[in-house]
Structures are given as structure tokens and as C-alpha cells.
Amino acid sequence: MVRKYITPGMTTQLSALRRNLLNWFRQNKRELPWRQKRHWYTTWLSEVILQQTTVEQGLPYYHAFVERFPNVHTLAEAEEQEILHQWQGLGYYARARNLHKAARQIARQHHGRFPNDKKLALALPGIGPYTAAAILSLSYNRPYAVVDGNVTRVISRLQAIAEDIRLRSTQKIIEQHAQTLLSKKYPGAFNEAMMELGALVCTPVAPRCPVCPLSRWCLAYRQQKTDALPFKSAPPPKKRQYHWVVVYENTHRYLIRQRPEKGLLARMWEFPVWETDARQLKNTDSLSVRLSGHRISRVSGLMRHVYSHINLQYRAVLVEGSPEETPGTGTRKWVKKEEFNNYPIHKAHRHIINWLLNDQKGR
Ligand code: SF4
Numbered sequence: 001m002v003r004k005y006i007t008p009g010m011t012t013q014l015s016a017l018r019r020n021l022l023n024w025f026r027q028n029k030r031e032l033p034w035r036q037k038r039h040w041y042t043t044w045l046s047e048v049i050l051q052q053t054t055v056e057q058g059l060p061y062y063h064a065f066v067e068r069f070p071n072v073h074t075l076a077e078a079e080e081q082e083i084l085h086q087w088q089g090l091g092y093y094a095r096a097r098n099l100h101k102a103a104r105q106i107a108r109q110h111h112g113r114f115p116n117d118k119k120l121a122l123a124l125p126g127i128g129p130y131t132a133a134a135i136l137s138l139s140y141n142r143p144y145a146v147v148d149g150n151v152t153r154v155i156s157r158l159q160a161i162a163e164d165i166r167l168r169s170t171q172k173i174i175e176q177h178a179q180t181l182l183s184k185k186y187p188g189a190f191n192e193a194m195m196e197l198g199a200l201v202c203t204p205v206a207p208r209c210p211v212c213p214l215s216r217w218c219l220a221y222r223q224q225k226t227d228a229l230p231f232k233s234a235p236p237p238k239k240r241q242y243h244w245v246v247v248y249e250n251t252h253r254y255l256i257r258q259r260p261e262k263g264l265l266a267r268m269w270e271f272p273v274w275e276t277d278a279r280q281l282k283n284t285d286s287l288s289v290r291l292s293g294h295r296i297s298r299v300s301g302l303m304r305h306v307y308s309h310i311n312l313q314y315r316a317v318l319v320e321g322s323p324e325e326t327p328g329t330g331t332r333k334w335v336k337k338e339e340f341n342n343y344p345i346h347k348a349h350r351h352i353i354n355w356l357l358n359d360q361k362g363r
Helices: 011-028 040-049 055-068 072-077 080-087 094-109 119-120 129-140 149-158 170-179 185-200 278-282 286-288 337-342 347-361
Strands: 241-250 253-258 273-276 294-299 301-308 311-320 332-335
Touching: 011 170, 011 185, 040 055, 040 094, 055 080, 055 301, 072 094, 080 094, 119 129, 129 185, 149 170, 170 185, 185 278, 241 278, 241 347, 253 337, 278 311, 286 294, 286 301, 301 347, 332 337, 337 347
Parallel strands: 241 311
Antiparallel strands: 241 253, 241 273, 253 332, 294 311, 301 311
């Protein structure tokens, strides 16, 4: 059974809560470029860019995207490699690939317009319930509640939901509450207001309850449980991976290769990689054996990169000459250092380029 503090039948309370929140939003919302003139295309771009990314980190990407791809047709007609290149550094590259695929479908099957229908919206690549609800409510004023991390936090405190928010069953409860609270007259503004409240007032640490427009109704505030809610269990441990990254240099060109079609960082570019273990990564003697016949110019210190489910530790080794065997099966290229920027190289290996170039300045 759903435990509701504010129930659908409490119409007077619900009206007052919505009014308070919408008034607060009108007076306190941040001026963000996608809010200036609402259009489904910029709403979509901003929502996809800001998944797993802060507004500060996402803003330069948003501006660059709108400048380069001002509408869905320019995005649909672009090459995937160019989109990945623009996305470089944001991580979660599947988002960029899906953005491109969805743009093509919208251009070809929906006359260049985002479908004003939840079922059709959910059929587009990369459009899940969150993005569909955000675009449909913010751009078409459709009554779908948006539930992101900020809204989850606000609702679990407001309604004192103690269950683990990592569980799908708890998420379902929160979605039901969100739908109950949603203003059916101004769903877009209400959704934005809830997300903004989570970002500015109902923050993960030290929420500013005395100035919160929902404090009158908030159970966690009343019960002094704001520090304990929401409850989120520890994530499963990340897999550890260790790589030697081999930078082959031959007449001022460096060998890079394209990753496979599917899987993590699909079709991104990188230097050849050898999987190893923690002990071998500390020990450069093992390299001499594997790279016998090549001159090792330099070896980097330890670098780290964290993916959603992997903790990667890696070191780079700069080697003169070509590999005896093709490392990996994908496309490979020898490129000059000035050409690195022409390829979507993933972030962990961008650090290697910095190491390579910075250290060469003094040479
Ligand atoms: S009163 Fe405090 S805990 Fe409750 S919603 Fe507002 S900021 Fe969050």
C-alpha cells in the first residue's frame, strides 16, 4: 500500500502546496538558456546533456551543441563521429549516439517534430520515462510528473519515505507521489519547480528548510529527519581494471585505434591497451619483456578514471616503432599530435595526450 501523507483527496492542501511552489519558482528560478524560449529541441538537448552532469559542467556543451546543431535536421544529418567529438569529455557516450539516432527518426518519421504522444516518445532511442515526461510536460504542457534525483530527494523528505531509493519498488512509490502532487494546470512549470527546489533548497546536505515553500507540509522537517532521508543503500562494488596503454610513436605519428561497434565507449578512439593486474602495473620489468625489440622512451605515473561500474587504473608507455601485431581488430590510424583533436578520444586517454604533449614541450 502506498503510504501517503498528502493524498489525492486533499485538494485544498494540494492547491496551496502547488501555489506556494510555483510562486517560489517564479521568484527564484535560475536564468538558464533553455528556459528563455521553450522549444522541445532545446529542452531535449538540455535534459540529455544534464543527465549525470551538473549545470555548470553541462552549459558549455549545451552552447556548443546548439551552435553547431541549431535544429533537429542539422543533428540528424551530422556524422556520428562529429557528434561524439562534440560530446567528448561528458562521458556516457551512449547518450550521444542515441541522441543522433533519435534525431534521425524524428526528422524522418515525425516530420521534424518531437511526438506529442508518450507511447511514440518512448519508442525513440534513448528516451526513457524521465526524458519523455520532461519534454512532454515542459514543451507541450502534458500532465506527466518528472522524477529525477532532485525530485526523488524532495518527495522522500516531504512524505517521509524511509525505504531504500535504490529499489525499483521505492521509485514506483515516489513516482505515484510525484503524479499526485503535479499541477495538472501547469505541469511543465511545476516539474521544473520541483527540480529547481531540489537543486537550490532541498539539497543533499543541509537543506534550507526555513525558506522552503513546502516546509508547511514536510514530514521530514517536522520530524527532524532531513539528515536521514532519503535512504540510499551502498552501491555494489565497482569492478577494478588495470591497463598498460601503449603509445607507439613512429616518425612523429602516434597509433590510435577505434573501439568496437558495441559495448563501453563504442566507436570512440584510443591508444592500444593491454589488460594487466595491479602487481604488473607497478612493475616496469614486465614491459621490457612484452615490448622487447622496441625502445621505451617514457613511462607515466599511475592515472585513474572512474566509470559507472569500473574503477580503472592505468599507466602509459611511450614506445618507438610499430607493433608487430595489429592491436585490436578495429580501424587503426597513425596521426600527428595536431590531429588528436579530430578524433573523439575518450577521457581516460585524453589524459594520456596531456601527459604526452606537456612532457614534450620541454624537449
Ligand atoms: S522542508 Fe526541508 S526537507 Fe522538506 S522539502 Fe523543504 S527543504 Fe526539503
